[in-house]
Amino acid sequence: MGGTGEAGQVLAAKFVAIFPHLDERQRRLLTGAEARALGHGGIRLVARAAGVREATVSLGVDELDSGAGPLGRARRPGGGRKRAADLDPGLVPALLALVRPEERGDPMPPLRWTTKPARNLAGELTRQGHKVGADTVGDLLRAEGFSLQGNARTIEGRRHPDRDAQFRYINEQVTAFQGAGDPVISVDTKKKELVGEFASAGREWRPKGQPEATHTRDFPGDSAGKAVPCGVHDITGNTGWVSAGTGHDTAAFAVESIRRWWNAAGRGDYPAARRLLITADAGGSNGYRTRAWKAGLAALAVETGLEITCCHFPPGTSKWNKCAWPGGHPGVMKCPSRLAGRGRRLDTGALRVRNKSGAGPAGPGIVAASTNPRFG
Numbered sequence: 131m132g133g134t135g136e137a138g139q140v141l142a143a144k145f146v147a148i149f150p151h152l153d154e155r156q157r158r159l160l161t162g163a164e165a166r167a168l169g170h171g172g173i174r175l176v177a178r179a180a181g182v183r184e185a186t187v188s189l190g191v192d193e194l195d196s197g198a199g200p201l202g203r204a205r206r207p208g209g210g211r212k213r214a215a216d217l218d219p220g221l222v223p224a225l226l227a228l229v230r231p232e233e234r235g236d237p238m239p240p241l242r243w244t245t246k247p248a249r250n251l252a253g254e255l256t257r258q259g260h261k262v263g264a265d266t267v268g269d270l271l272r273a274e275g276f277s278l279q280g281n282a283r284t285i286e287g288r289r290h291p292d293r294d295a296q297f298r299y300i301n302e303q304v305t306a307f308q309g310a311g312d313p314v315i316s317v318d319t320k321k322k323e324l325v326g327e328f329a330s331a332g333r334e335w336r337p338k339g340q341p342e343a344t345h346t347r348d349f350p351g352d353s354a355g356k357a358v359p360c361g362v363h364d365i366t367g368n369t370g371w372v373s374a375g376t377g378h379d380t381a382a383f384a385v386e387s388i389r390r391w392w393n394a395a396g397r398g399d400y401p402a403a404r405r406l407l408i409t410a411d412a413g414g415s416n417g418y419r420t421r422a423w424k425a426g427l428a429a430l431a432v433e434t435g436l437e438i439t440c441c442h443f444p445p446g447t448s449k450w451n452k453c454a455w456p457g458g459h460p461g462v463m464k465c466p467s468r469l470a471g472r473g474r475r476l477d478t479g480a481l482r483v484r485n486k487s488g489a490g491p492a493g494p495g496i497v498a499a500s501t502n503p504r505f506g
Contacts, residue, residue, distance in 0.1 A: 134175060137168070141179035149180075157182075162190025214266050221260045225270055228254060293444060300441045303407055307439075308366050312405040313396055316363040317388065317416055318451055319379045324353040360387040365409075367399055384416045385426030392434060405437040411451055418442040 141164060149157055161180050165172035165187050173191065177184040215222050228251055248264040248271070255262050271277075290296075307314045329344040336342065345352055358375040360383060371394070373387035388408070396403075408427075410416040416423050431438045443451055 134171075138175055138179045141176060145180045158186055158190040159193060160190070161187045162192075162194050166191050166194060214262055215270060218260055218262075221255070221262060222270060222274070224255055224258055224260055225251065225267065226274065229271070229276065290444060293447075296444050297447075300409060300443070303439065303441055304365065304409070307405060307407040310405070311400065312403050312407065313400045314365045314407045314409070315388070315391070315396075316365055316409045316451055317361070317384060318411060319358065319360045319384060319415055322356045322358050322379070324348055324350065325355045325357050325376070326353040328353070358383065360384055362387055362391040364391075364396070364399070369395070371395060379415050381415045381420050381422035381426055384423065385430055388427075389430055389433075392430075392436075403436065405439065406434075408438065408440040409451065410440060410442055412442045412445045416440075 145161075148160070152160065157180075161176050161182065165176040168175060173184050173187045177187045180187070229246060248267040252262050252264045252267045255267070304314050327344050328348050350356075355376050358377065358379050360373045360375065360379075362371040362373070364370070371387075371391040373383075373390055375383050375387075377383065392406075396406075412418055414420075427438050427440060430436075
């Protein structure tokens with residue numbers, strides 16, 4: 131009896147040490163091998179030492195006696211819980227009927243496109259008698275070729291027959307100016323941003339549990355004004371200049387932004403320049419119909435001695451403006467709140483002259499930001 135108790139203690143210590151490193155089938159085979167080596171009474175002794183049922187040890191002995199080769203998996207094929215789609219053949223068709231209402235020819239689907247998250251779909255399926263969770267709904271949708279997608283802005287309307295010629299002309303002008311060593315810039319004014327203690331998209335590192343406090347609502351009455359960012363993108367140098375105005379988006383503001391870029395950066399980067407090429411959208415403060423924009427550029431040409439040429443992109447093609455590209459450096463101009471920083475409120479202290487360096491794909495990002503006085 132004493133020998134049996136000592137053997138049980140030795141087995142228990144062995145199992146405690148090795149079981150955490152084995153899967154279900156490996157543990158079962160190990161206990162079966164130990165029981166078979168002990169002979170009569172081994173199954174009961176091993177079961178007590180391992181803390182498992184005697185039936186489990188006996189199953190391990192039977193598997194070893196059968197001479198079956200390694201399975202390469204913990205359970206035989208077909209083991210485990212069945213898939214929800216296998217148990218409920220009507221689940222997938224019901225799900226597809228919700229996300230593809232046109233298949234049923236129903237103009238009034240139970241769930242509108244704005245209310246189709248996995249949790250809502252799971253709730254509707256459960257209401258229809260298909261008990262399923264949100265995670266399973268997501269798995270089923272992915273298996274059917276669905277994925278989470280946003281809108282794609284690809285519908286451009288009617289295509290003008292001269293559209294290609296227009297872009298070729300702009301490209302020829304840009305190439306000619308760059309070949310002569312003259313600056314080429316892209317100009318655009320982005321969305322206005324409230325100045326004050328307002329929330330901004332993104333996150334930044336701060337002490338845990340101490341987020342920067344902001345207003346719960348973005349009411350204009352709580353703001354100290356609006357910041358109007360005007361971006362100037364040096365296409366050749368691949369750098370950007372952002373002027374933040376506190377007034378209105380006017381032609382005078384756009385021209386003043388170019389003037390400040392030239393005085394602070396352009397003059398030094400292009401000391402031998404005789405000409406300046408500007409590419410801009412067809413509308414807005416720098417639109418082709420705005421007389422104040424043309425008059426301001428004429429005054430700037432007289433002041434700087436530069437021959438200024440402005441090429442406007444055709445209507446409906448503003449996304450091709452270099453100053454609106456999200457992938458390059460001007461993408462910083464795409465979000466005015468970044469004048470203050472990601473996840474940081476834009477207050478009056480952020481509207482100051484400062485230098486920034488970026489980590490864009492082709493070099494430094496915004497090299498300077500300045501505050502313009504009020505124009506217009």
